[in-house]
Amino acid sequence: MNAKETYTLKRDIPVEHRYDLLVAGGGPAGTVAAIAAAREGMSVLLVEASGALGGMGTQGLVSSWYCMGNNVHSMVGGIMVEICEALYERGAIEPGKGPEQWQRTKSGFGFDPEALKRLLDELCERAGVEVRFATRVVEAQTERSGGSSRVLGAVLHSIEGFSYVPAASFIDATGDAVLSDLCGVTCREAGRDTDKIMPPTLCARVTGIDHNRFHRKPHQQPAVDRAVAEGFFSQADRHVPGLFRTGDGDAILNAGHLFDMDALSVASLSAGYVRGRQFADEYVRFFRAYLDGCEHAHLSATAALMGVRESRRIVGEYELDWDDFVARRKFPDSIGIYCKQIDVHVYDTSPAEYERFEKEFDEAGRPADGEYYGMPYGILVPEGFSNLWAAGRVVSTDVRVNGSLRDQPGCMLLGQAAGTAAAQHVQTGEPACDLNTQTLVETLRARGANLPQSDLSETMTRA
Numbered sequence: 001m002n003a004k005e006t007y008t009l010k011r012d013i014p015v016e017h018r019y020d021l022l023v024a025g026g027g028p029a030g031t032v033a034a035i036a037a038a039r040e041g042m043s044v045l046l047v048e049a050s051g052a053l054g055g056m057g058t059q060g061l062v063s064s065w066y067c068m069g070n071n072v073h074s075m076v077g078g079i080m081v082e083i084c085e086a087l088y089e090r091g092a093i094e095p096g097k098g099p100e101q102w103q104r105t106k107s108g109f110g111f112d113p114e115a116l117k118r119l120l121d122e123l124c125e126r127a128g129v130e131v132r133f134a135t136r137v138v139e140a141q142t143e144r145s146g147g148s149s150r151v152l153g154a155v156l157h158s159i160e161g162f163s164y165v166p167a168a169s170f171i172d173a174t175g176d177a178v179l180s181d182l183c184g185v186t187c188r189e190a191g192r193d194t195d196k197i198m199p200p201t202l203c204a205r206v207t208g209i210d211h212n213r214f215h216r217k218p219h220q221q222p223a224v225d226r227a228v229a230e231g232f233f234s235q236a237d238r239h240v241p242g243l244f245r246t247g248d249g250d251a252i253l254n255a256g257h258l259f260d261m262d263a264l265s266v267a268s269l270s271a272g273y274v275r276g277r278q279f280a281d282e283y284v285r286f287f288r289a290y291l292d293g294c295e296h297a298h299l300s301a302t303a304a305l306m307g308v309r310e311s312r313r314i315v316g317e318y319e320l321d322w323d324d325f326v327a328r329r330k331f332p333d334s335i336g337i338y339c340k341q342i343d344v345h346v347y348d349t350s351p352a353e354y355e356r357f358e359k360e361f362d363e364a365g366r367p368a369d370g371e372y373y374g375m376p377y378g379i380l381v382p383e384g385f386s387n388l389w390a391a392g393r394v395v396s397t398d399v400r401v402n403g404s405l406r407d408q409p410g411c412m413l414l415g416q417a418a419g420t421a422a423a424q425h426v427q428t429g430e431p432a433c434d435l436n437t438q439t440l441v442e443t444l445r446a447r448g449a450n451l452p453q454s455d456l457s458e459t460m461t462r463a
Contacts (some may be wrong), residue, residue, distance in 0.1 A: 027055020029415035030173030036419030038127035053120040059305035066108025077391030077450035110246035137140040198310035199257040202276025214293030316396025318378030332457035333437035334374035336413035341366035388430035391418040
């Protein structure tokens with residue numbers, strides 16, 4: 001959008017009743033945040049732009065989770081484990097997989113995205129979360145007082161038009177830091193504050209796979225290399241995550257980098273959806289032609305939600321960076337622990353860039369068995385805000401750590417912490433930027449979170 005003229009829009013809109021918490025975005029982080037806060041007795045409004053909860057796991061068809069353990073012990077707890085166990089009990093995860101995947105091992109499991117949609121609906125209803133689909137946050141009202149900023153309310157837009165919703169607290173789980181940006185939070189934007197943009201992928205659902213004959217790890221990469229050498233692909237990209245099993249003959253397809261696509265540009269995003277659907281068809285044809293067990297592969301659906309890896313992140317009270325990751329740093333105010341390796345996808349198709357990715361993914365950026373790093377509370381809090389939190393891939397990290405934390409299990413851990421922190425704020429009056437983090441950690445532990453640090457602190461770790 002590059003409009004030179006302006007148009008002033010002014011209208012009176014209805015003011016709704018006040019909530020304890022408004023959560024923007026119903027992806028993994030936002031949904032879990034809303035459930036966590038509602039279970040603490042908060043009145044919660046969760047607004048989601050699409051027609052289902054779950055974000056990348058459902059609408060984005062990234063229906064596979066891993067690195068929930070470090071091959072020695074689990075990383076996850078709380079609501080994340082509750083969701084895994086419920087999917088398992090309903091027979092909605094990949095055949096042959098079970099509790100070991102979230103109790104110890106790094107290997108994960110695929111799952112039925114429709115089952116996850118229904119489960120999240122149920123969990124929200126049970127907790128008393130009010131969910132509004134097809135609704136977006138389009139504006140926010142803030143005030144500055146006593147050295148900190150406070151959000152007073154947000155303007156929502158749906159099929160019914162505009163409305164203003166006041167709330168005591170707010171969580172930005174939009175994936176693109178939309179609410180934070182509207183509130184004037186300092187953010188880092190991919191392509192503006194970085195040299196390049198990590199490319200997204202439009203994922204897809206594929207059926208007709210013979211999983212007894214198709215084995216991704218030993219066979220897929222040699223087939224990709226051969227197809228590149230033979231000129232099969234329209235884009236000679238050797239980095240193909242590939243097919244991940246979700247059911248008896250089903251898989252999700254993660255393939256086709258949309259280089260230079262800017263998720264914060266509607267024109268670029270729109271073109272990306274078109275190109276992404278073309279890639280999905282191309283890669284299914286590749287699997288049929290080159291991989292045993294994929295001869296009858298069928299492209300069943302492309303995702304309704306773009307698989308954005310990088311767009312906009314907040315600058316928080318703490319920024320988790322590469323040095324913290326390499327040191328496997330632990331924090332007294334850790335609100336989660338994680339062990340996913342650095343996963344910064346290739347920025348182009350050059351051999352040098354693929355070599356950079358492989359080295360980082362398999363060597364320098366991969367924690368050893370038993371290792372993990374902490375996620376300090378301050379990465380959730382936009383700098384200087386008293387009642388606003390971020391959760392999901394929008395939290396305060398550098399690019400490389402974002403390549404680890406943006407995965408869905410990590411986002412759910414961040415979401416439970418943000419929702420619990422918002423409830424503590426409403427109950428005690430403690431500002432987000434000066435919350436008693438010892439109380440927060442103790443509450444999260446009581447709700448099942450895996451927080452093994454021995455030393456606690458009433459104050460957050462700051463930059």
